[in-house]
Amino acid sequence: MTMNGLLLIPALPLLAFIINITMGKAFIKDKAHLVSIPALAASWALAMMAVYDVSRGQVFQGDLYTWVVSGAFKVQAGFLVDQLTAVMLVVVTSVGLLVNIYSVGYMRGDKGFYRFFAYLSLFVFSMLMLIMADNFLQLYFGWEAVGLCSYFLIGFWYEKKSAADAGKKAFIVNRFGDFGFGLGIMLIFLSTGSLQYGPVFQAAHSLAGQTVNLFGASVSLPTVIALLLFCGAMGKSAQFPLHVWLPDAMEGPTPVSALIHAATMVTAGVFMVSRCSPIFNLSPAAMGVVAVTGAFTALFAATIAITQNDIKRVIAYSTISQLGYMFLACGVGAYGAGVFHLFTHGFFKALLFLGAGSVMHAMSGELDLRKMGGLKKYMPITYWTFLLASLSISGIPGFAGFFSKDEILWRAYSSGPLGKTLWAAGAFTALLTSFYSFRLLFLAFHGKFRGSKEQEHHIHESPMSMGLPLLVLAAGAVGAGWVGIPTVISRSLGLGQMDKIGPFLEKAISGPVSSAAGAPAMEMTLMGVSAALGVLGILLAAYMYLWNPEVPEAIARTFKWAYRLSFNKYYIDEFYDHVIVKPTFWVAQSVIVGVTDGKWIEGIVNGVPRAIGSFGQQLRKIQSGVTQHYADIMALGVLIFIATALLLRL
Numbered sequence: 001m002t003m004n005g006l007l008l009i010p011a012l013p014l015l016a017f018i019i020n021i022t023m024g025k026a027f028i029k030d031k032a033h034l035v036s037i038p039a040l041a042a043s044w045a046l047a048m049m050a051v052y053d054v055s056r057g058q059v060f061q062g063d064l065y066t067w068v069v070s071g072a073f074k075v076q077a078g079f080l081v082d083q084l085t086a087v088m089l090v091v092v093t094s095v096g097l098l099v100n101i102y103s104v105g106y107m108r109g110d111k112g113f114y115r116f117f118a119y120l121s122l123f124v125f126s127m128l129m130l131i132m133a134d135n136f137l138q139l140y141f142g143w144e145a146v147g148l149c150s151y152f153l154i155g156f157w158y159e160k161k162s163a164a165d166a167g168k169k170a171f172i173v174n175r176f177g178d179f180g181f182g183l184g185i186m187l188i189f190l191s192t193g194s195l196q197y198g199p200v201f202q203a204a205h206s207l208a209g210q211t212v213n214l215f216g217a218s219v220s221l222p223t224v225i226a227l228l229l230f231c232g233a234m235g236k237s238a239q240f241p242l243h244v245w246l247p248d249a250m251e252g253p254t255p256v257s258a259l260i261h262a263a264t265m266v267t268a269g270v271f272m273v274s275r276c277s278p279i280f281n282l283s284p285a286a287m288g289v290v291a292v293t294g295a296f297t298a299l300f301a302a303t304i305a306i307t308q309n310d311i312k313r314v315i316a317y318s319t320i321s322q323l324g325y326m327f328l329a330c331g332v333g334a335y336g337a338g339v340f341h342l343f344t345h346g347f348f349k350a351l352l353f354l355g356a357g358s359v360m361h362a363m364s365g366e367l368d369l370r371k372m373g374g375l376k377k378y379m380p381i382t383y384w385t386f387l388l389a390s391l392s393i394s395g396i397p398g399f400a401g402f403f404s405k406d407e408i409l410w411r412a413y414s415s416g417p418l419g420k421t422l423w424a425a426g427a428f429t430a431l432l433t434s435f436y437s438f439r440l441l442f443l444a445f446h447g448k449f450r451g452s453k454e455q456e457h458h459i460h461e462s463p464m465s466m467g468l469p470l471l472v473l474a475a476g477a478v479g480a481g482w483v484g485i486p487t488v489i490s491r492s493l494g495l496g497q498m499d500k501i502g503p504f505l506e507k508a509i510s511g512p513v514s515s516a517a518g519a520p521a522m523e524m525t526l527m528g529v530s531a532a533l534g535v536l537g538i539l540l541a542a543y544m545y546l547w548n549p550e551v552p553e554a555i556a557r558t559f560k561w562a563y564r565l566s567f568n569k570y571y572i573d574e575f576y577d578h579v580i581v582k583p584t585f586w587v588a589q590s591v592i593v594g595v596t597d598g599k600w601i602e603g604i605v606n607g608v609p610r611a612i613g614s615f616g617q618q619l620r621k622i623q624s625g626v627t628q629h630y631a632d633i634m635a636l637g638v639l640i641f642i643a644t645a646l647l648l649r650l
Contacts, residue, residue, distance in 0.1 A: 001046070001049055009132070010129050013036075013096075016039035020115075020117050021114075021118040021122075030114070032113055032118065036117040037104075043093055043128075044097045054083055061080045063076035067138075076135065077138060078134045078135070078138075080132065080197060083504050084271070084339065084505060085131050087342075087343055091262070091343055092128060095473075096120070098472055098473060099259045101469050102255055107253060126148075127264040134198075137185070153252050153256040154170050155168070156252050165251075170246075170249055177231045178231075178235060180228045185229075191221060207221050208282050226279055226287075229272065233327070238266055239269070239324065240293065240297045246266065250312040254354070254360060257316070270338055270339065277509050280330070287332070293327060294324045294326065297321070297327070298323075299428060299432075300570075301321035302429045303432065305317035306436045306566065309370055311369055312356055325405060325408050329407075340404045344400035346480075347476030347477045348399075348476075350473050352386065352393070355385055358462040359375060359379070362379060372449070372450060384474075385474040388474045390437040394434035394537065396535070399477065399481065400477055406530050408426065409526060410486075412426055413522075427533055434533070434541070442541060447549075
């Protein structure tokens with residue numbers, strides 16, 4: 001593939017955005033999908049051609065033009081399509097195309113139909129620019145662009161206050177992480193003299209042993225850079241404590257949730273850390289922070305998901321938890337395992353969200369699981385595809401999530417002194433994951449319908465424009481993991497080396513990415529434990545929500561304090577409200593508005609005209625209209641002039 005062909009991959013979604021946003025309201029209106037879907041389909045086809053070429057050993061890297069020149073600061077705009085980018089291209093273009101197709105039925109009749117498809121196209125373009133960048137400045141451009149698109153789409157129904165607030169919350173929370181990310185990029189330039197990936201990563205080894213003075217203390221330079229970069233990843237990929245924006249992002253249309261959670265914004269952090277592996281590998285301290293943050297976030301979010309009743313919020317906390325798994329992998333040096341889980345997660349998570357959207361579409365926007373039930377008989381396509389996604393995220397053997405999740409757990413277990421603790425956190429999270437996933441499935445699709453008669457009367461299967469993407473994603477939720485069959489399994493079956501994605505990613509990621517060395521018996525044992533925990537979680541959910549539905553209420557009454565903590569999300573939002581939001585508003589109203597704006601600025605703006613007016617009022621008194629008065633004033637002026645001249649001569 002030529003550089004022009006690569007250029008078309010992001011250019012086509014950008015063109016679709018321009019056409020829809022400029023001509024959609026007046027001319028295209030409810031036909032906007034006829035612009036976006038062909039453009040994204042062509043982008044997907046070109047991306048698959050590029051992936052095929054990369055799989056044959058060809059890596060594309062080239063500059064388009066000189067973007068910025070300022071003294072020693074010089075950045076070229078260009079593309080890098082290697083093995084890491086190839087995996088991301090599959091996820092971004094595939095999920096992006098399917099979400100667009102699904103949205104035709106889901107958004108039909110919305111007055112912002114053309115605007116929605118315009119924003120979706122811009123979102124895909126921004127993510128493609130991010131993953132195809134060959135320098136940090138272009139990466140930062142895509143990084144901020146996906147944040148902007150999330151603001152547009154989360155707050156798409158801006159007339160609704162909760163949606164507008166959620167869009168602002170996502171944008172503001174990410175400012176905290178992106179501030180650190182921007183500082184990290186600046187420090188990279190100051191340390192290496194370049195922002196192009198090639199020169200930076202080649203010079204990375206020279207950073208080892210260098211220190212920087214930070215608040216009077218000498219700190220490892222690679223550690224500072226890595227932690228600053230990870231600040232950005234914590235915001236974009238919703239890791240604790242910057243996770244609070246992602247559950248509220250559910251205020252946007254459901255296809256937006258699928259795109260954000262599966263293919264675009266939240267995957268950017270995992271991609272960036274993997275791309276910057278030459279820098280992270282220089283700092284064991286930073287790697288430890290990444291691993292512990294990921295493990296804690298995975299478990300933390302899972303403990304919240306088990307009590308939520310909003311169907312989309314359960315899946316949202318699931319995303320936060322699964323992203324924690326990916327960072328856990330990156331933190332122990334298993335970048336390939338993290339990217340592999342990103343790959344499989346893209347299919348089953350998109351399927352879960354679009355399945356939830358199908359349920360909402362059938363129930364006129366209902367989100368409360370307590371008002372659902374028995375939907376299986378009304379929505380067979382949605383049910384069976386949702387079941388496959390739930391089995392996959394639960395890590396049941398044979399499904400995509402099993403292969404990628406268990407690779408992470410094995411790599412964590414064999415990573416060192418902290419490895420056993422990280423594995424335990426990940427394994428317990430696996431139990432909770434299968435529990436809350438099937439709790440959702442049983443509450444929504446099994447048992448008796450608990451909604452109103454009117455809701456039940458209107459329940460129906462979604463149209464094929466929504467059903468077809470579900471079926472395609474279901475195939476991915478089952479089969480996407482088979483490209484990474486663990487070596488210990490394939491060899492025990494006499495199949496030799498079957499892991500294709502590990503060796504594939506080794507060519508693009510610095511550091512070990514394939515299966516860790518260790519006793520095959522131990523690896524098989526840990527896989528068995530993980531699978532057993534997944535099955536146990538399903539059985540617990542069935543016991544509590546199918547066979548003995550009074551048990552959950554009894555547990556909630558018995559452990560009231562724990563239930564309240566989980567149900568209220570550990571009061572993190574309330575904590576931020578008291579510590580950050582309210583003090584900020586107080587400063588804004590009392591100091592900025594009351595003093596700076598109200599007294600200083602308004603004092604100058606209104607005081608100067610007031611002083612001029614007062615002076616004018618006094619000046620008017622001189623204009624009496626009497627000629628004698630004017631003659632007296634002129635004579636007084638002449639006398640003052642003569643007196644001044646005489647004094648100066650003396």
